[in-house]
Amino acid sequence: MLLLTLLLECTSARAQTPAPQADFERTVKPFFEQHCVTCHGEKKQKGDFRVDTLPQNFVNSAVAGHWTEVMDRINDGEMPPKKQPRPRPDEVAQVADWIAAQLSEAESARQSAIGERVSFRRLSREEYRNTIRDLLGVTFDTSDPAGLPEDPDWQGFERIGTVLTLSAAHVEKYLAAAETVLNEALALGPKPKPEITRWSASTQRTNGDLVPKLRTRGLADKVRIDIVPNNGALDAYDLHVPTTGEYVVRVKLSGLRPAGGRAPRLRIYATDIGRTLFERDIEAPEDQPVTLEFRTHLPAGTHLIRVVNAVPGPNPEERASRPLGSKPFFNMKSRQPWQIKLTDDDYKPLWPTLLLDSIEWEGPVQQSWPPPAHQQIFFAGEGAKKDPAYARAILSRFATRAFRRPVRPDEADRLMKLFENSRKLGDDFENSVKTGLLAVLCSDNFLYLVEGSTQAPSPRLTDWELASRLSYFLWSTAPDQRLMDQAQRGTLHQPDVLGAEVHRMMSDPKVQAFATSFPRQWLQLRRVGMFEPDRKIYPDYDEYLEHSMVAETTSYFGEVLDHNLSLRAFLASDWTMLNERLAGHYGIEGVKGEAMQRVALRPEDHRGGLLTQASILGLTSDGTRHRPVHRGKWVLESIYGNPPPPPPPNVTPIKPAAMNEPKTSLRAKIEAHRSDASCAACHRKIDPLGLAFENYDAIGHWRLEEAVRDGSGANPKLDPSGELVDGRKFASADELKKLMEDDIDKFNLAFVKKLATYGLRRGMTFDDRKPLASIADQAKAHEYAMKTIVEDFVLSELFQKR
């Protein structure tokens, strides 16, 4: 109760950001005066509402609500009422645009939570995992069912402080997670004995009593498991894992590729934890099986493991595809007539086929015993005197690393109290220390990036806070020892030190976290495959393609970063990153293997830049068809940083053509829709940016005509041409890309804003405009070189501001 009274004191006054006036005076005010104030002004207030006194404090949600209503009503054509003179659609659009822009800025401001004296920004699930890895050297499988709940995002960003909420369920999971990782990282019990579980084809595939017979006949080793595409749950076995830890898995098998077809693809999938443990195309002749080895982290328990041939193919369920348990499979020639045919008459495979001999699971494997984290935590070794002073030193060291700043004496006291209570209850020294470690891992200081202080308020970050911000920005994990040392010395904020550190960090492999997470969030790649493409319309689509699509975009970003290329590469280029699967999808020959590699493009490939990558073209689709309006909206959001105003509620849907009408392209339907002037005002801005990509279907395939089901006659030809709001015309996606390159400065500014949103973990506000513009200016001076932009951003005022 005491605390409740205490915290009612001191309420901080927040600065309100004034809305910019220029456009209001020029466009909005005259519009109101001409069309609105007669009924909603000084003399009359119909519906108790007047517009002329509506405050421009958009951050206030009641005020924002009124503005939203004004926007919706005039957009709808509901206001001014029918009998009054109609405003021109472009006038309506200007006013609606202005309101939308203010609302969007204000929302950003709210997401910034910039008024807080102390801000708490929770670690995302990815950051939690990385931080635990660095702190304790163990893997926590965050996306397993026993892991952590999935994080929400805001405009694609999964690390925005105000959006990452926390509930009791999170705390329970954090507690359980802390126990799990400490149990694995510390040597508090006997050394776990590595064991080997061996699955051989004869034991997994044949009836038990047949095995001894096969053995006596010397055939047991010759049995193989034939795995055709779509084998689904046919090959699923229970794996008993006694101890959580790292396991080494060896798979012996052959993989037969049919002439002109794809290689079979081995996927080992743990059903109960919903995780693919391993996936790879396999090519090895029937008589020369290969042995592959991989490592995976498995939680204790019984896991149902599926061995899948993950390529499209005929459905084996429709016909008995394989020998029964009493008739083992030996080779491609030993087939029965009623089974699905595996080969042609020359015994060449008809389908991608896997022939599995054995799988071996060995573990848990330990680097050393006690594990390195144990040695690091109990730093004085086995011979140390196990007294409270040692416990205090252990807990203080660990808390300092976990909190990413020196632990305070009162914090250490509380941890020591836990230690002492545990001792009293009869726990040994190590287990009592563990109780303290548990508390550290559940503390708000660990789970949140805490910035600001009540004792010494400052508009700038402390060096400790800066170390964390920087480290989570580029590495998605806690600062390493060297950053901590610089913070300790208080030198990190010095431009030369900071510059050297950024440079070092950008050359560290850990920067991979930034190179994949930032593009994934900025470009909203999480949406790829969210509406799974319809298998009937897109039979080629599979998970491998989906991963390759995302990998193209993230590795493309990585390439631009790595070589410090210009931002222009995101708009257009004569190269991209492909693997064999995606190259096949694009119809580009000569790319081999699964790894993404830089490939030169010809004009007739119709690719280059981000906008014609399959991931981007796919993420806006709904699984059955492409959606030009959503594509246009995505371009406005992600490339121009300028999201369009929302559509008015209850729009009438597009009706399909009747059977006796000719087939109509989506474009024609959208254009018919746009004949409504009130829709046209906004869609004039949105649609051309999407319609330019008509030649790409919902999964990014290049095409010349649109496959339309309804109606009669030929499929309509596609027309990607269009006109931008400012009157510039284009005939194709390539030409639009050129026009966008002319707008490089708009993109540059949008990019800087996205980078800052990611780095500062908050929405950008009016106040951030100037610093953002100056970073953008610097970028321009450096020819938009990407790595330089990142470095300049870190060295800017903005990055070090609270």
Next chain:
Amino acid sequence: MSNFLSQRWLLSRRHFLRGLGATVALPMLGAMTPLRGATAAAAAKPRRSVFVYIPNGVNGMTWQVSKAGRDYQLSRALAPLEKHRDAFTVFSGLHHPNGLGQAHVCADTWLTGAKIDAQSARQYHNTISVDQLVAEVTSRHTRFASLELSIASGTGQPNNSSTLAFSRDGVPLPAEDNPRNIFDRLFGEEQGGVAAQRIRLNKRRSVLDAVLDDAKSLRRDLGADDQTKLDEYLHSVRDVEQRTERLDAWLDVPKPKVDAGPFHRNVTKDQAGDYYRTMFDLIVLALRTDMTRVVTYMNGSEGNGLAIPEIGITQSRHQLSHHGGDKDVLERLAKSDEFIMRQFSYFLDKLKTELDGDDPLLDRTMVLFGSGMSYGHSHSNSNLPILLAGGRGLGLKHGQHIDYNRPKDSNYKLDYDEWLSLCGRPKDEKARLSNLMLTMLQKMEVNTNQFVDSIAPVSEIIG
């Protein structure tokens, strides 16, 4: 004897924690109940509530029931419920006033009725959901306060929730989707036996306590405006502390022995029917064994409504709902609706055959079923498809179609344009879904006369 022992143990534990003086004022009542329950007079019979959500609305042309009152004809979608006709009421014309003109945020607000304008620039802030209000009252009787189930684990994203339940702070409560995990959480053996578990919980409490202490010292220095995130953390930790108390108190009450088989087998979402029925079985099991009295179940979220390959539907429900008026797609949506209603009928079967004492479980269990959307293609949220089943023993009467669209002349043409016109704006502004929720709250003995924008309970179903 055992009561005496554990009470003494509780006392010594609190002492161990930090001495009584500094202990946070925790509502111990709930946690203590099972201990007192053994000696107390037979408690009042349980009251239960289940909330089942289907995403993206329905095909209104095959869902809409045509005649108001008792002698209505079941529509095509509702036909699978024929045998349960007397056990439910079907509603037409209900809506959430705050949900009109919204899109997929309707799932986030189905049980909260909150105003979340997903398309405008307001910050996302939800409010407590009706199930959690109920759980505040029922949780003292059960091992688990409530159970959150869904097609996807976690909370989803703001405006595309994959959970129906929201805490007092308006924070989404993560749901679970895996039958095996849910079963193990409910019925699994305590690791290492009761004594070891008690020590574990004990430690857990002391850890939580230390962590709370730490955060509170900072909170003291902050102004009221500064604390949203820290408060969220503090409330959550305190919640877990209470849950730990409850678990602790329940340790001496043995868990019921039930067959794990059906839930430990491999149930996948590619077999939608099997998956749905397994989840319904779990709910019945949890209710029958009184592990909880409140369950929310998202049969599908707005972005993740299962395809049903077993009846040849390969598109997700979201895809079907953007039918664009296409007849084939609408037919598939109708089939999907029928399929879901067959599974729901299975659920009601189970609730009828499982007994609670001498009466069917359904008698003291209310099941609210429906969607937050009516016409998916352009995201309309009026005239929601809603049913309320069960609860006869709590004083509900069923067997009718309550039609707020056309209370007098309930003749529908059941064509496309009519459907569209019913879904945009409510015909009866007072036909609020919150009224029905208020009715449920009162039947669950939650002491209130108001839920969000409710006007009054639905008198027609109160017997």
